[in-house]
Amino acid sequence: SQSLPPGSFGIPFIGQSLSLLWAMRANTAERWLEERVKKYGPISKLRLFGKPTVFIFGQAANKFVFTSDSSMISNQQVQSVRMILGDRSLLELSGEDHKRVRDSLVSFLKPESLKQYVGRMDGEVRKHLEMNWEGKQKVTVLPLMKTLTFDIICSLLFGLERGARRDEFVKYFQEMIDGMWSVPVNLPFTRYNRSLRASAMVGEMVKDLIREKRVEFEQKGASSHQDLITCLLSIRDKDNKQVLSENEIVHNVMLVMVAGHDTSSVLITFIVRLLANNPTVYENILREQEEIAKSKASGEFITWEDLAKMKYTWRVAMETLRMFPPIFGGFRTTLKDIEYGGYLIPKGWQIFWASSMTHMDGSIFQDPAKFDPARFENQASVPPYCFVPFGGGPRICPGYEFARIETLVTMHYLITRFTWKLCCNDDSFSRDPMPVPTQGLPIQIWPRKLV
Numbered sequence: 001s002q003s004l005p006p007g008s009f010g011i012p013f014i015g016q017s018l019s020l021l022w023a024m025r026a027n028t029a030e031r032w033l034e035e036r037v038k039k040y041g042p043i044s045k046l047r048l049f050g051k052p053t054v055f056i057f058g059q060a061a062n063k064f065v066f067t068s069d070s071s072m073i074s075n076q077q078v079q080s081v082r083m084i085l086g087d088r089s090l091l092e093l094s095g096e097d098h099k100r101v102r103d104s105l106v107s108f109l110k111p112e113s114l115k116q117y118v119g120r121m122d123g124e125v126r127k128h129l130e131m132n133w134e135g136k137q138k139v140t141v142l143p144l145m146k147t148l149t150f151d152i153i154c155s156l157l158f159g160l161e162r163g164a165r166r167d168e169f170v171k172y173f174q175e176m177i178d179g180m181w182s183v184p185v186n187l188p189f190t191r192y193n194r195s196l197r198a199s200a201m202v203g204e205m206v207k208d209l210i211r212e213k214r215v216e217f218e219q220k221g222a223s224s225h226q227d228l229i230t231c232l233l234s235i236r237d238k239d240n241k242q243v244l245s246e247n248e249i250v251h252n253v254m255l256v257m258v259a260g261h262d263t264s265s266v267l268i269t270f271i272v273r274l275l276a277n278n279p280t281v282y283e284n285i286l287r288e289q290e291e292i293a294k295s296k297a298s299g300e301f302i303t304w305e306d307l308a309k310m311k312y313t314w315r316v317a318m319e320t321l322r323m324f325p326p327i328f329g330g331f332r333t334t335l336k337d338i339e340y341g342g343y344l345i346p347k348g349w350q351i352f353w354a355s356s357m358t359h360m361d362g363s364i365f366q367d368p369a370k371f372d373p374a375r376f377e378n379q380a381s382v383p384p385y386c387f388v389p390f391g392g393g394p395r396i397c398p399g400y401e402f403a404r405i406e407t408l409v410t411m412h413y414l415i416t417r418f419t420w421k422l423c424c425n426d427d428s429f430s431r432d433p434m435p436v437p438t439q440g441l442p443i444q445i446w447p448r449k450l451v
Ligand code: HEM
Pocket: 090, 091, 102, 109, 255, 256, 259, 260, 261, 263, 264, 267, 325, 326, 327, 330, 331, 388, 389, 390, 391, 392, 394, 395, 396, 397, 398, 399, 400, 402, 403
């Protein structure tokens, strides 16, 4: 019989959760994990968020996590995430259910559908810059990018326009996210408890939206493409029955809000920061974007074809995702006893993976601490399962194209309309669990003359 991986469970129930969360907030999580590897090797046991857990890392670990059969490991999330997002979110589903719900989301998020929304994203970006950037000398990038990506999601995915209702939505939504990664202790004063209450409020608000969208679609003949909720309501099987249940729509709309909002805002924020520190990269991006701006009439929207020309800009985004992946890692749960790396991982244990560790491995990416977008000129040179900011396998991020479009459109307008300088030389950031620059990245800005 096989032995359990090395490592200790730490203190009862809490285990190493607080120690890891602490390291993440201090931006030493990578070091925390590296030290584990040094001490125990590439596989070790510990206790996180209330459950026995195995931590694994490396190219083989990424491949194992992303492609294992769903009868071996399930995607069941840590308890706090499951309670907050609901048990019918894509993250909790497997097999046929996962495929049915995922296919429904993808019918809205696939490139052929998103093509028609580039103009609407462009409108949101320009409005955002007019309201929050123009006429200012100093802005703080991260909170603004959060507002922008949330605005884009509200408009495109929920058909929820600006106003008091959207503001209320944002408020509860933020409280909900704050407790996602917490030790699940449901007492009145915990982060987790506040987050659960906010999640119930957000759920009710989404249900109201669904009721309204249903009336618009079924009685007033609104287009099924007007937003994600309407699209999900409109998907029917061969007997004309709605393919997704009401709970599935609610839980997945909440998932998309969480998955699509912080991730892209963090990416754009880090690009802004890196450009301020890399004049050559900045010049190259500027040249590419000015070329595109010159080819357009004033006021004309960015098109799908323009996006295809932003090759260098997207390489910069990829290199940013390599060094500062918004998603650090995640969890899976074993459904049976599994043998991995010569050890036994018992049924019901959590598997904790941290994909970002291959991004900074010098044997895979030469000189990994150097910011160098040229690495991605030839993507085939990157070995499989080593560059995984969007995951891999059947659960690879379905929001990839959405993120690409909003990042490129935003960078186009930021770079052609403004120049900027960092207000503080403090290059540090912490993870919460997304990477966040200390102080949210305050910058000084100047308007540029339009070409
Ligand atoms: C830079 C931006 C983004 C990054 C880095 C990112 C990263 C990821 C990663 C790593 C996963 C896989 C997690 C796993 O295997 O457990 C994932 C899943 C997911 N992402 Fe994204 N994401 C981004 C943007 C978005 C956007 C904009 C949306 C929606 C509009 C979105 C929706 C989702 C959903 C629904 C899943 C779950 C898929 C499934 O379980 O089948 N993401 N994302």
